[in-house]
Amino acid sequence: MKESARELRPASIHRIRLFGHVYEREQVTTAAILMAPVLVAVFMLFILPVVQVVYYSFTNMTTSKRGTFVGIENFKYLLGDTKFFKAIGNTALFAVLKLIFDTGLALIIALMLDSHIPMRKFLRSTYFAPVVVPVVASSLIWIWFFDPDVGPLNLILQGLGLEPLLWLNGKSTALASILIFSVWKGIGYNVMLFLTGLQNIPDSYIEASKVDGATWWQSLIKIKLPLLRPITNFIVMIGIINTFKVFAEIDVMTPTGGPGYSTAMIVTYIYEQAFTRGKMGRACAASIVLFIIIFVLTQIQGKMNASKTVDYD
Amino acid sequence: MENTRAALVKTAEIKPRRKKYNIPIFVILMLGAVAMIFPFVWMILSSFKTTSDIYTYPPKWLPSTFNWQNYSAVFKLIPFARYYVNSIYTSVMQTFIQIALSIFGAYAIVFLDFPGRRKITTLIRTTMFVPMVVTLIPMYLIMNSLQDTYAGIILPQVFSAFTIFLILSFFESIPRDLCDSAKLDGCGYFKIMFHVVIPNAKSSISTAAMFAFLGHWKSYTWPLIITNKDKYRTLPIGMKYLVAESSKEYQVMMAASVMAIMPVLILFVLFEKQLVKSITLTGMKS
Numbered sequence: 001m002k003e004s005a006r007e008l009r010p011a012s013i014h015r016i017r018l019f020g021h022v023y024e025r026e027q028v029t030t031a032a033i034l035m036a037p038v039l040v041a042v043f044m045l046f047i048l049p050v051v052q053v054v055y056y057s058f059t060n061m062t063t064s065k066r067g068t069f070v071g072i073e074n075f076k077y078l079l080g081d082t083k084f085f086k087a088i089g090n091t092a093l094f095a096v097l098k099l100i101f102d103t104g105l106a107l108i109i110a111l112m113l114d115s116h117i118p119m120r121k122f123l124r125s126t127y128f129a130p131v132v133v134p135v136v137a138s139s140l141i142w143i144w145f146f147d148p149d150v151g152p153l154n155l156i157l158q159g160l161g162l163e164p165l166l167w168l169n170g171k172s173t174a175l176a177s178i179l180i181f182s183v184w185k186g187i188g189y190n191v192m193l194f195l196t197g198l199q200n201i202p203d204s205y206i207e208a209s210k211v212d213g214a215t216w217w218q219s220l221i222k223i224k225l226p227l228l229r230p231i232t233n234f235i236v237m238i239g240i241i242n243t244f245k246v247f248a249e250i251d252v253m254t255p256t257g258g259p260g261y262s263t264a265m266i267v268t269y270i271y272e273q274a275f276t277r278g279k280m281g282r283a284c285a286a287s288i289v290l291f292i293i294i295f296v297l298t299q300i301q302g303k304m305n306a307s308k309t310v311d312y313d
Numbered sequence: 314m315e316n317t318r319a320a321l322v323k324t325a326e327i328k329p330r331r332k333k334y335n336i337p338i339f340v341i342l343m344l345g346a347v348a349m350i351f352p353f354v355w356m357i358l359s360s361f362k363t364t365s366d367i368y369t370y371p372p373k374w375l376p377s378t379f380n381w382q383n384y385s386a387v388f389k390l391i392p393f394a395r396y397y398v399n400s401i402y403t404s405v406m407q408t409f410i411q412i413a414l415s416i417f418g419a420y421a422i423v424f425l426d427f428p429g430r431r432k433i434t435t436l437i438r439t440t441m442f443v444p445m446v447v448t449l450i451p452m453y454l455i456m457n458s459l460q461d462t463y464a465g466i467i468l469p470q471v472f473s474a475f476t477i478f479l480i481l482s483f484f485e486s487i488p489r490d491l492c493d494s495a496k497l498d499g500c501g502y503f504k505i506m507f508h509v510v511i512p513n514a515k516s517s518i519s520t521a522a523m524f525a526f527l528g529h530w531k532s533y534t535w536p537l538i539i540t541n542k543d544k545y546r547t548l549p550i551g552m553k554y555l556v557a558e559s560s561k562e563y564q565v566m567m568a569a570s571v572m573a574i575m576p577v578l579i580l581f582v583l584f585e586k587q588l589v590k591s592i593t594l595t596g597m598k599s
Contacts, residue, residue, distance in 0.1 A: 018428045030502040031427035034417040039433070041414060041472040044455070045448075046440045052451035109345065116332045117339040125585060126346040129353070132581050132588065134531035136549035137573040141352045143556065144359075144563040152355065155372050184349065192589060245446050248533035252553050267446050267534070274450050275538065284450050291447040298442075 057285040063278035074285035084286065086261050087269040088293075094175060094182075094265065095243035101183045102190055103235055107228075109187070110194030111220070124195065128188035135185065139252040142181045143168070146253075168253055171260040178253060178263055185249070186242075190235050197231040198224065233301070240297045244290065247271070266290045353574075360384070360567040367564055383568035390558050390565065392543055396551035397572070403466045403536070403547060404529040410471040412480075412522050419481040420506045424492060441474045446534065453538055465539045466547065470532060476521055483517035484510060520587040523580060530577060548573050 014025040057074055061067030078084045113124055130138060145153050146167035154164040167177045201224060209219045247267040250258075257264035257272070264272075266286065274283035359367070360383055361376040387393045421427065422434055445452070452469050459465030487510060495509045511518065536547045546554075552569055559565045581588065 021428065023426055023428065026502060027425045028427045031421040031425040031430075034421040034425075034506075035427075035433065038414055038418040038421075038437070038472075038477075042436060042440060045452070045469060045472050046443055049448035049451035049455065050443060052454070053448055056451065056454075109342070112338045112342050115335045115338050117342065118334050119339075123342050123346050124589075126349050128589070129581070130349060132527060132577055133353075133574055134549060134577060136531065136533060136552045137570040138352065140552060140556065140566045140570045141356045144566065145352065145355075147561070147563070150368055150372075150561075150563070152372060155370070159371075184352075188349070241444060245444050247446065248531075248549070251533075251537075252556065270446070270449065271534075271538075274453070280450055280454070287447045287450060291443070294444065294447075295442065 053284045053287055056281050057288050059281045061281040061284075063280060067281055070281070074282045075289075077282060078285055078289065083261060083264070084269055087257075087264045087266050088289075090175060090261075090263065091244055091246075091265045094179060094246070095240060097179055098182055098186075098243050099236060099239045101179070102187055102239055103232065105183070106187050106190030106235070107194050109191045110198055111224075113191065113195050114198040124192070127191050130185045131188040131192075133185075135248045136252050138185060139181070139249050142177075142184075143253055146177050168263075169259060171262050174254055174258045174263045178250060181249060181253070182246070190239075193231050193235060194228065197228045201227050237298055237301050240301065241294055244294050244297075266293075356567045356570055356574075359564055360571045362564045364562065364564065367562075383564045384572070386562075386565045387555070387569045387572070391551055391555050393551065393569065393572070395544065396546055396548045399463075399466075399545060400530060400548040401576075403463060404526055404532075406463070406467050407470050407529045408522055408526045410467070411473055411476055411525050412518065414472060415476040415480045415521070416506075416511065416518065418477045419484050420510055422477075423481055423484040424505070424510065425502060437474045437477055440472075445469075449534070449538065452535075456539060459539070461540055461542045461545045463545065466536050466545065469535060469539075470529065473525065476525055479521050479524075480514070480518060483514045483521075487513050516587070520584075520590065523584055523588065527577060527580065 015022050016025045016028065017023075018028065056067070058069055058071060059067035060070045060073065109127060113120060113127075117123070145151050148154055148164060148166050148169055151167065153167065157164050165173050168174050205223055205227075206219055209223055214222065244265075245267060246265055250263055250265055250268055251271070254263040256276075257268055267290070270283045270286045270290065273279045273286060358375060361379045361381070362373070363377065363380065363382075366373050366377055418437065422430060456465050456469060459468070491509055491513065492505050495505050500508065531549060532547070533549045537550050537553070540546050540550060543551075552566075552573060555566060555569055
């Protein structure tokens, strides 16, 4: 009895033809209802603002007036603005240094965590802890650490008989200070990714290489690193995007661009143009430049790695 | 192949015990761990210190007496309770809407056949290439009328392609047979979603939700732009102003930080395993 009911059911399905294909009507209507809010969000939060940011970048819009079309005037202004280039330079320098530390150091820590040690889980959590802590709250701790007068870091330096530093207040040390904070804050994430990658490498590969007489170093270079490549890709890509977007810790630790504009990032510049000076059009032009930089970098990164992926299976 | 699979599963957890512990590496890692955790220890200890404890030389490790004054000082200096409630409310709402949207989208993409399915998936994927900082200004202008409202804080942050694809990957691991048999029993597609798919991915969805919540809790740039009045400021923004307000009273800043970190710390301790899993999962998926 039940069997026959099952056989009957398919016949009762309503089918419709759309764009040359046959669909089940109920599936299409359900999908339409479910997808509608998603598509509205995509339109309102991505498509519309992206179109607008492009359009506004060619206008002299400010906070108070709609603005008129001014062609590439905003981009010309940016090209002539030393502050803009300073911000790009700072961001690039920060990104390169952070990527080097974040990737290199994280790999070393992950390799160490992957060796045979006690309390591995505890250690792993410790390195990961700063990642989950909100960035502003942890910035406050480090503002104190970096205080030239009463900060623990200078007290340590003095204790060691070294010259105290100006840290966040010094033109030459501010960016480095934020870099220290940033590496402390973010490295655990990469450690975790590398560690998972290392633990997913089958023991048999390493055992086989040992049988063949490979040293630890050789198995690292020839087996582990190539197999970690997809993860390294991901880390570098996310790293580039995130460092070019960096703002919160910069704005909290060194408001308005830091001493001599030395910690101003591209986003700091955009924020300043838009919300301090009200130059919306110009800020949009800077946003477009930022987008192009991120896009080009991730494309280069993707191209470089597409040809080098290995698969031992 | 079968052996490799088994090894892959096993190596992650069980390593042969016959080897001796590598003590030098352990020591290095311990030193590093101390450096990682030191700021938090310092923060907690200092939140109980008095002003004179802070400004003595040589610096004191432990507070002279455990006093809670700094904690009450935070509430006097800034409307901290208000910020806290704002942060909880907006983060929870953002997470809720974000997860609902992601479940809807992911369910439709994985389980339903409809025209434009591929194209929509690609469109959603493309949004990942546009970081919010790029669209900040038009977003601000679009949301201008919602300045200093909760809706203004919440709405622009409810969509994440990342979460959609995370949940999509959970859904893909649900056996199709489950849905098919529910269908044969006469369930509609909505019913299948609510009664078959969601319950089967419950733990994964809650991981994604926690992930989203943590992101919203620390969210900075957007709430900074869209709020002017104290009444609607969230915790991170309030804390930025605390730095100026407290004028180097670090012990007060530390008390505020402790309180801001608390919910995160609780989540981290309770759900560390899921957190780590979801992070590594998102890393692998790329």
